[in-house]
Amino acid sequence: MTNQSKSGTIYLMGIGPGDPELLTMQARKILTEVDYVVGYSLYVNQVSELTNNAILEHWAIGEELERAKRVIDLSADGNKVAMVSSGDIGIYGMSGPIFNILSDMQWNGKTPQVIVIPGISALQSASALLGSPLMQDFCTISLSDLLTDWPDIQNRITTASEGDFVVVFYNPKSKKRHWQLEAAFDSLKKCRPLDTPVGLVKNAFREDQEVVLVTLSTVMNVYHQIDMFTTVVVGNSTSYLFEGKFITPRGYEKKSGKSDEKK
Amino acid sequence: MTNQSKSGTIYLMGIGPGDPELLTMQARKILTEVDYVVGYSLYVNQVSELTNNAILEHWAIGEELERAKRVIDLSADGNKVAMVSSGDIGIYGMSGPIFNILSDMQWNGKTPQVIVIPGISALQSASALLGSPLMQDFCTISLSDLLTDWPDIQNRITTASEGDFVVVFYNPKSKKRHWQLEAAFDSLKKCRPLDTPVGLVKNAFREDQEVVLVTLSTVMNVYHQIDMFTTVVVGNSTSYLFEGKFITPRGYEKKSGKSDEKK
Numbered sequence: 001m002t003n004q005s006k007s008g009t010i011y012l013m014g015i016g017p018g019d020p021e022l023l024t025m026q027a028r029k030i031l032t033e034v035d036y037v038v039g040y041s042l043y044v045n046q047v048s049e050l051t052n053n054a055i056l057e058h059w060a061i062g063e064e065l066e067r068a069k070r071v072i073d074l075s076a077d078g079n080k081v082a083m084v085s086s087g088d089i090g091i092y093g094m095s096g097p098i099f100n101i102l103s104d105m106q107w108n109g110k111t112p113q114v115i116v117i118p119g120i121s122a123l124q125s126a127s128a129l130l131g132s133p134l135m136q137d138f139c140t141i142s143l144s145d146l147l148t149d150w151p152d153i154q155n156r157i158t159t160a161s162e163g164d165f166v167v168v169f170y171n172p173k174s175k176k177r178h179w180q181l182e183a184a185f186d187s188l189k190k191c192r193p194l195d196t197p198v199g200l201v202k203n204a205f206r207e208d209q210e211v212v213l214v215t216l217s218t219v220m221n222v223y224h225q226i227d228m229f230t231t232v233v234v235g236n237s238t239s240y241l242f243e244g245k246f247i248t249p250r251g252y253e254k255k256s257g258k259s260d261e262k263k
Numbered sequence: 264m265t266n267q268s269k270s271g272t273i274y275l276m277g278i279g280p281g282d283p284e285l286l287t288m289q290a291r292k293i294l295t296e297v298d299y300v301v302g303y304s305l306y307v308n309q310v311s312e313l314t315n316n317a318i319l320e321h322w323a324i325g326e327e328l329e330r331a332k333r334v335i336d337l338s339a340d341g342n343k344v345a346m347v348s349s350g351d352i353g354i355y356g357m358s359g360p361i362f363n364i365l366s367d368m369q370w371n372g373k374t375p376q377v378i379v380i381p382g383i384s385a386l387q388s389a390s391a392l393l394g395s396p397l398m399q400d401f402c403t404i405s406l407s408d409l410l411t412d413w414p415d416i417q418n419r420i421t422t423a424s425e426g427d428f429v430v431v432f433y434n435p436k437s438k439k440r441h442w443q444l445e446a447a448f449d450s451l452k453k454c455r456p457l458d459t460p461v462g463l464v465k466n467a468f469r470e471d472q473e474v475v476l477v478t479l480s481t482v483m484n485v486y487h488q489i490d491m492f493t494t495v496v497v498g499n500s501t502s503y504l505f506e507g508k509f510i511t512p513r514g515y516e517k518k519s520g521k522s523d524e525k526k
Contacts, residue, residue, distance in 0.1 A: 021292070024383065026284040065515050090390040096398035096513035099505075109506030116391035120287065120381045127353040128379035135359035136411065137419050139402030139428055147514030148399065152427070156400050159426030163419040165402055242362075243372030250359035251410030252328050 007111035008035075008075040012095045014088040014119020015047055019205040022120050023050075030117060031082060038071050039084035039094075047084055054082070068097040072105075075112035088121035092142055092170055123168045125204035126231040129211050131245030133199060133233050138166035143173070143180045150180070157184045161191040166239065166248055169232040181226065188234055189216050197235040197246045200226060213241055270374035271298075271338040275358045277351040277382020278310055282468040285383050286313075293380060294345060301334050302347035302357075310347055317345070331360040335368075338375035351384035355405055355433055386431045388467035389494040392474050394508030396462060396496050401429035406436070406443045413443070420447045424454040429502065429511055432495040444489065451497055452479050460498040460509045463489060476504055 011030050016022035031037070032052040037044055041058040048056055059067050067083075074081045085093040095116060102114070127134045139160045145153060160167050167188065172181045188196070194217035202210040202225075212222055216234070226232065239248040274293050279285035294300070295315040300307055304321040311319055322330050330346075337344045348356040358379060365377070390397045402423045408416060423430050430451065435444045451459070457480035465473040465488075475485055479497070489495065502511040 016287070019289075021289040022287050022381070024279070024285050024287055025291070026282075028288070029284070064513075088387050088390075090387065090395055091397050092513070093398075095395035096511065097515055099395045099508055099510045100512050100515070103503075103505040103508075103510060107506060109508065116394075118285070118383045118387040118391045120383070121387065124351050124353065124381040124384065127351075128381045131379075132353055132358035132362045134354050135356075137402065137404045137416075139400065139423070139426075141400045153400075156426040156428065159422040159428075160402070163402075163422030163426075164415070165419065165422075240366075242366040243370060245362055245366075245372065245377075247362045247366060248359065249363050250327075250355070252360055252363070 008079045009113045010071055010075045011082045011115050011117055012089045013082050013084050013117040015043055015084050016120035017125040017205040018046055022205060027117050034082040035079040036074050036081045037084060043084045043086055064097050068101050088119045090116055091121045122231045126201035126233055129201050129204055130199040131247050133166055133246045133248050135248040135250040136236060140168045140170060142170040144171035157187045161188050164236045166236045167234045172230055172232045173226050174228050185219060192237045197239050197241045199233040199246045200230050202230045213246060271342045272376045273334055273338045274345045274378050274380055275352045276345050276347050276380040278306055278347050279383035280388040280468040281309055285468060290380050297345040298342040299337050299344045306347045306349055327360050331364050351382045353379055354384045385494045389464035389496055392464050392467055393462040394510050396429055396509045396511050398511040398513040399499060403431045403433060405433040407434035420450045424451050427499045429499045430497045435493055435495045436489050437491045448482060455500045460502050460504045462496040462509045463493050465493045476509060
């Protein structure tokens, strides 16, 4: 940040699952006002028609730290920069690298200004297409062991299983990484019924969207269909399947007459 | 469903934290097309100006099952009905009661048609205002024991603590229910440092928004400020505070040169 007097603004923007209709009004407005849009090429393309004279910087997958540094440099030159990411940028997205680097640089918390714009996350897209899987306590676990050691991930799977959480798996499988998800299913089978629903949602709200409903006892039959673009949701001990929907009851039927307190 | 031939559509719609700018384009479009908008009075008021000749039904807090039955009855008469809920209707919201009742009625999965419209949830609003707390595996736990027995909630707090999850507490405290959150902090203190960040976000993206950053060692000093409108986020063992931001590192700095795989 060579010139703090000109310091601009970084918008950390989640663009949702891909359908422009699932962007917020706030995100669309800001896209028309920024000088730069920076991100993984696929995401920049998804919003390019919503911008207004912004310079588009397409990046390859990977290079997260370099991309974050570039955004900080552009803001230090006085620019308004939208860093775009699929889903919610605050959930396993680019918010982390930006704030990490800023704190390493002894950022003063003000220049550049950093504003986070939330977006519809993969867990919500999957939930909306499956039915009502997230009506009780849930957790998200990324099965990618590139940035987290496998024993730490395994510990989270075990504790989530013992806590009877509904579990949403991000990054479930890749070409090189195939056995972790099966290990996760094996852990979950120890604590919940074999007919527990498992929902697989691929390319949510895109043309090639796929929604598959199976159970813990049958999921290995479709294991080959799961890839990095799939979000995997496993129910808790009370979840059930009905007419193509994955339902986790909220609990009203058990405690009739009581109201929940969510405001 | 007395007349399936006329059966209409139920839109289960999350309206986000309250600011109309944080609605999706999809939600805004559907609000102009529906015959009825049904929900807790506060939420119906938040979207009333976005509708187009829709009949607005304001309900009191509570009466969730009655409200769900009303929506199903209206759809059975051939209406397009938006049931609105704050945040994401699929996260501790009204999606559950609707699907529960439909399955109890031996719904055929098609009439009424049920479409879930995701919205920005409280966990995302809080995350956006705090910094980047949700960069690693996280869980949500509702501390309301009206619909879930306390031992089950306590078990989830314990396992989340042992799994080193970032934890988002919904319904943390109410006028009558005040000790559960302190018990939760005590559990978390057993497994993570006392300087672990705790973020309190009240009335996110509303005029009276409040964001408070403390730690596990100091949170009891502001305990009296926490109420049912507060979302409470507790970091994992790697989270830290810096210049007014709550940062959970993604892990790039630990494993330099490696890319995460989120698509």
